Amino acid sequence: xxxxxxxxxxxxxxxxxxxxxxxxxxxxxxxxxxxxxxxxxxxxxxxxxxxxxxxxxxxxxxxxxxxxxxxxxxxxxxxxxxxxxxxxxxxxxxxxxxxxxxxxxxxxxxxxxxxxxxxxxxxxxxxxxxxxxxxxxxxxxxxxxxxxxxxxxxxxxxxxxxxxxxxxxxxxxxxxxxxxxxxxxxxxxxxxxxxxxxxxxxxxxxxxxxxxxxxxxxxxxxxxxxxxxxxxxxxxxxxxxxxxxxxxxxxxxxxxxxxxxxxxxxxxxxxxxxxxxxxxxxxxxxxxxxxxxxxxxxxxxxxxxxxxxxxxxxxxxxxxxxxxxxxxxxxxxxxxxxxxxxxxxxxxxxxxxxxxxxxxxxxxxxxxxxxxxxxxxxxxxxxxxxxxxxxxxxxxxxxxxxxxxxxxxxxxxxxxxxxxxxxxxxxxxxxxxxxxxxxxxxxxxxxxxxxxxxxxxxxxxxxxxxxxxxxxxxxxxxxxxxxx
Amino acid sequence: xxxxxxxxxxxxxxxxxxxxxxxxxxxxxxxxxxxxxxxxxxxxxxxxxxxxxxxxxxxxxxxxxxxxxxxxxxxxxxxxxxxxxxxxxxxxxxxxxxxxxxxxxxxxxxxxxxxxxxxxxxxxxxxxxxxxxxxxxxxxxxxxxxxxxxxxxxxxxxxxxxxxxxxxxxxxxxxxxxxxxxxxxxxxxxxxxxxxxxxxxxxxxxxxxxxxxxxxxxxxxxxxxxxxxxxxxxxxxxxxxxxxxxxxxxxxxxxxxxxxxxxxxxxxxxxxxxxxxxxxxxxxxxxxxxxxxxxxxxxxxxxxxxxxxxxxxxxxxxxxxxxxxxxxxxxxxxxxxxxxxxxxxxxxxxxxxxxxxxxxxxxxxxxxxxxxxxxxxxxxxxxxxxxxxxxxxxxxxxxxxxxxxxxxxxxx
Ligand SMILES: Cc1cc2nc3c(=O)[nH]c(=O)nc-3n(C[C@H](O)[C@H](O)[C@H](O)COP(=O)(O)OP(=O)(O)OC[C@H]3O[C@@H](n4cnc5c(N)ncnc54)[C@H](O)[C@@H]3O)c2cc1C
Ligand code: SF4
Ligand code: SF4
Numbered sequence: 001x002x003x004x005x006x007x008x009x010x011x012x013x014x015x016x017x018x019x020x021x022x023x024x025x026x027x028x029x030x031x032x033x034x035x036x037x038x039x040x041x042x043x044x045x046x047x048x049x050x051x052x053x054x055x056x057x058x059x060x061x062x063x064x065x066x067x068x069x070x071x072x073x074x075x076x077x078x079x080x081x082x083x084x085x086x087x088x089x090x091x092x093x094x095x096x097x098x099x100x101x102x103x104x105x106x107x108x109x110x111x112x113x114x115x116x117x118x119x120x121x122x123x124x125x126x127x128x129x130x131x132x133x134x135x136x137x138x139x140x141x142x143x144x145x146x147x148x149x150x151x152x153x154x155x156x157x158x159x160x161x162x163x164x165x166x167x168x169x170x171x172x173x174x175x176x177x178x179x180x181x182x183x184x185x186x187x188x189x190x191x192x193x194x195x196x197x198x199x200x201x202x203x204x205x206x207x208x209x210x211x212x213x214x215x216x217x218x219x220x221x222x223x224x225x226x227x228x229x230x231x232x233x234x235x236x237x238x239x240x241x242x243x244x245x246x247x248x249x250x251x252x253x254x255x256x257x258x259x260x261x262x263x264x265x266x267x268x269x270x271x272x273x274x275x276x277x278x279x280x281x282x283x284x285x286x287x288x289x290x291x292x293x294x295x296x297x298x299x300x301x302x303x304x305x306x307x308x309x310x311x312x313x314x315x316x317x318x319x320x321x322x323x324x325x326x327x328x329x330x331x332x333x334x335x336x337x338x339x340x341x342x343x344x345x346x347x348x349x350x351x352x353x354x355x356x357x358x359x360x361x362x363x364x365x366x367x368x369x370x371x372x373x374x375x376x377x378x379x380x381x382x383x384x385x386x387x388x389x390x391x392x393x394x395x396x397x398x399x400x401x402x403x404x405x406x407x408x409x410x411x412x413x414x415x416x417x418x419x420x421x422x423x424x425x426x427x428x429x430x431x432x433x434x435x436x437x438x439x440x441x442x443x444x445x446x447x448x449x450x451x452x453x454x455x456x457x458x459x460x461x462x463x464x465x466x467x468x469x470x471x472x473x474x475x476x477x478x479x480x481x482x483x484x
Numbered sequence: 485x486x487x488x489x490x491x492x493x494x495x496x497x498x499x500x501x502x503x504x505x506x507x508x509x510x511x512x513x514x515x516x517x518x519x520x521x522x523x524x525x526x527x528x529x530x531x532x533x534x535x536x537x538x539x540x541x542x543x544x545x546x547x548x549x550x551x552x553x554x555x556x557x558x559x560x561x562x563x564x565x566x567x568x569x570x571x572x573x574x575x576x577x578x579x580x581x582x583x584x585x586x587x588x589x590x591x592x593x594x595x596x597x598x599x600x601x602x603x604x605x606x607x608x609x610x611x612x613x614x615x616x617x618x619x620x621x622x623x624x625x626x627x628x629x630x631x632x633x634x635x636x637x638x639x640x641x642x643x644x645x646x647x648x649x650x651x652x653x654x655x656x657x658x659x660x661x662x663x664x665x666x667x668x669x670x671x672x673x674x675x676x677x678x679x680x681x682x683x684x685x686x687x688x689x690x691x692x693x694x695x696x697x698x699x700x701x702x703x704x705x706x707x708x709x710x711x712x713x714x715x716x717x718x719x720x721x722x723x724x725x726x727x728x729x730x731x732x733x734x735x736x737x738x739x740x741x742x743x744x745x746x747x748x749x750x751x752x753x754x755x756x757x758x759x760x761x762x763x764x765x766x767x768x769x770x771x772x773x774x775x776x777x778x779x780x781x782x783x784x785x786x787x788x789x790x791x792x793x794x795x796x797x798x799x800x801x802x803x804x805x806x807x808x809x810x811x812x813x814x815x816x817x818x819x820x821x822x823x824x825x826x827x828x829x830x831x832x833x834x835x836x837x838x839x840x841x842x843x844x845x846x847x848x849x850x851x852x853x854x855x856x857x858x859x860x861x862x863x864x865x866x867x868x869x870x871x872x873x874x875x876x877x878x879x880x881x882x883x884x885x886x887x888x889x890x891x892x893x894x895x896x
Contacts, residue, residue, distance in 0.1 A: 017527075020529070022546050022549070023546070023552060024538070024546060024547075024549065024551060024552050025529060027537065027541055027546070028529060028533075028534045028537035028538060028541075029528060029597040031511065032513075033511060033512055033513060035485055035486065035510070035511045036663065044524065046527055072513050073513055073528065074512060074513040074514075089526070092526040092527070092528070093526035093527075095526055105571075111525065114517055116517070135512070135513070135514065137514055137518075138512075138513045138515075138516050138517040139513075180859035196683055226841070262572070263570040263571075263572065324570035325570075326513070326570075327508075327510050327512040327514060327568040327570040327571045328510060328571060329510075329571075330508055330509070330512075330570070330571030330572070330573075331508070331571055331572050334485070334486075334488070334507040334508070335485065335510065336510060336783055385485070385486035386486055386487060386488075386507070439550060
């Protein structure tokens with residue numbers, strides 16, 4: 001618990017509407033997009049000015065109080081999960097777009113700005129911000145930087161790290177740093193890449209400069225249906241090896257199609273076992289050529305139905321269904337557990353087959369949504385949290401999937417981050433030397449381990465326990481062990 | 485989401501309904517993006533997901549105070565979150581339950597109680613409200629500016645002569661009922677006159693039932709839910725003989741009333757005497773735009789026979805009760821276009837104007853911010869006329885702009 005003295009000092013920093021202390025007020029912050037984990041915060045700070053943030057950081061450093069940052073709370077690895085005795089510091093009131101420079105194609109934004117709001121603000125200049133997580137309507141750019149988020153268009157245009165130019169951050173020492181620059185490259189180590197994806201463990205982001213891209217002259221979306229998921233998987237490989245680099249290449253299986261269609265009425269074929277959505281963009285000629293090429297490959301791969309969106313409105317609908325697919329699955333079951341493994345594309349058929357077997361073994365349905373182009377899987381395990389034991393089962397199923405990904409030469413997270421959720425699988429992914437290097441970097445920025453403690457990088461001790469016991473249950477093994 | 489409802493509610497009708505809705509929420513946060521109060525305040529507790537969590541706590545038996553009530557009160561009930569939610573969470577129904585039970589558990593400050601009581605008594609009574617409005621207009625020049633802005637000007641406007649002030653007689657065999665409503669007859673009687681004239685021209689007579697009055701929304705949403713239900717029953721009784729005599733539909737010229745009457749069936753589903761009639765009434769209820777959409781051929785015939793009116797550059801502000809509550813989108817815009825007007829696009833068309841029934845009186849600060857944001861977008865399009873489809877939005881928007889704000893039916 002946080003001491004009354006610290007609360008009193010926070011009250012001196014923040015006006016009453018920016019500081020939540022009462023149980024009824026703080027409880028709604030106990031979880032993020034991964035509801036299986038929750039922990040009631042001791043106190044929630046919602047600062048409105050940078051001076052307030054600075055004062056809170058100084059107070060926390062002085063009193064050795066941990067801090068967990070929070071954006072929109074759409075994270076699905078528990079990155080913003082509160083930690084006992086910590087201040088939960090939500091950056092949502094920093095939601096202003098500071099400037100848009102259409103000539104330099106740069107937007108300067110505060111961290112609480114929604115991802116989609118950047119593209120909306122840039123639209124009058126025919127520009128947009130490329131990384132588009134499915135949660136882009138709601139997630140903040142500060143959260144995107146912290147998780148190095150990706151999205152449908154990252155196959156061609158890269159992840160967050162490839163689309164930001166600089167960040168202004170505040171360290172736990174109270175030092176303000178500008179990392180990166182508006183020039184193409186900066187001297188020295190690429191600290192911007194280090195900060196991107198650091199899950200709120202190195203510093204708090206106060207401002208971000210992002211690259212804007214010109215909207216392509218033309219885009220076209222092709223929808224293809226398959227009677228077997230494996231055929232869809234094979235078509236993905238064929239498209240890429242066929243020399244086309246689609247702007248987006250996504251796959252959904254039958255359950256995911258059903259859920260997404262119920263929400264979006266996009267006109268997805270409900271009898272298909274899988275659909276592929278292929279977006280190509282470029283000049284008129286490029287797009288015409290690519291669409292032809294993609295259609296040929298899809299046909300050769302055994303597509304049962306191929307449709308090209310008839311206008312921009314239909315393109316939007318095709319994507320709206322895909323982007324809402326996770327929460328739309330909430331129509332099929334009360335809860336879902338979203339996984340985020342990556343695999344080499346060629347392993348897709350084998351992984352899918354094993355996943356179907358596991359689904360039968362665990363008696364839990366799984367809906368599959370893939371960023372197929374980059375081999376990023378999002379199996380959604382459906383369960384009912386009100387049934388005793390179901391979450392534990394879902395979690396074990398999830399762990400099996402992740403370890404299968406590693407076994408196939410993939411990784412445990414494509415874009416959702418490690419957070420608290422995949423901390424044990426980090427021991428599977430990395431060896432001791434690598435983990436020690438991570439700890440070393442953390443110590444450079446935050447020697448006292450006050451920022452987001454217990455997340456993202458496990459202690460060696462913890463990994464030893466994990467390896468020895470291989471316990472994978474809902475509760476962390478030995479929760480009393482220090483994790484940082 | 486996981487739920488563990490408390491004994492006091494678990495096995496009740498309310499409990500089962502609340503649990504069902506809570507369980508569909510997967511806590512994804514998409515709804516934060518389009519919630520007007522979250523846009524302004526940036527606090528999870530003033531977002532749909534935060535309010536859902538506050539209600540979850542309440543139903544799980546946590547002790548709550550007026551603070552929870554405050555966040556629930558601050559919700560505009562615009563239901564933008566329902567449109568956004570991929571999981572199909574029926575937020576509107578949940579907030580009704582949340583408000584009902586929150587008020588039982590947490591006391592409201594006395595001053596607020598009095599204010600809400602007075603509004604619930606006063607607004608739904610046409611004669612009381614109309615009288616006060618006349619008085620308000622007389623003393624308007626002497627009122628401080630903030631108050632004066634809330635007193636709408638006289639409904640007469642330049643086109644009144646052309647539109648005619650008197651409803652046509654009920655001469656057609658095809659008849660539909662129209663709800664007069666509570667505040668609309670005093671504020672803007674010309675709206676129903678215009679509706680009656682258009683329908684008369686295409687062969688349908690609009691009739692009003694004696695004894696029908698406020699749709700019940702005012703009391704219901706101020707959390708005098710029983711009084712609201714009584715108003716619903718009274719309207720059902722008033723309409724029923726006309727329905728039996730063959731009235732085809734109940735036409736709504738205020739979308740706020742429309743969304744409420746369309747839910748009579750849901751609200752009275754446990755009332756054995758009224759459930760069936762209420763469901764029938766709800767099924768027969770149409771927004772004016774839906775009626776004209778169904779009669780499009782006749783409408784086009786009449787319009788072309790009448791010869792072209794001067795087309796205007798107009799904006800349409802779709803009330804939340806129309807686009808999110810009744811899920812009617814694009815219809816009014818199409819009708820205005822058919823009638824020869826140019827409908828200009830606006831940004832953030834999904835966002836509430838801040839009127840929200842009595843909200844503009846109870847939460848005036850947020851309400852005014854939303855109004856000005858909406859008017860900013862509307863005036864950026866440089867329209868000659870702003871149109872909307874709900875009396876609350878019309879008067880609220882007009883209180884902040886010199887551009888005329890009219891019900892769209894007046895432009896047909
Ligand atoms: C339905 C759904 C779909 C999703 N789809 C995708 C997808 O396609 N691709 C993808 O990559 N992700 C996806 N996500 C995951 C999530 O939206 C992203 O991780 C997003 O970047 C989180 O942003 P947020 O603002 O919600 O951050 P939060 O969840 O609030 O926080 C995430 C992390 O960022 C840190 N943080 C937040 N703000 C700051 C700051 N200012 N300074 C320092 N640290 C900070 C927090 O401490 C935490 O560790 C999805 C989530 C959902 C619920
Ligand atoms: S969008 Fe729907 S499912 Fe997601 S948090 Fe909001 S209400 Fe819940
Ligand atoms: S009804 Fe409107 S104000 Fe209320 S939570 Fe939903 S979006 Fe927000």
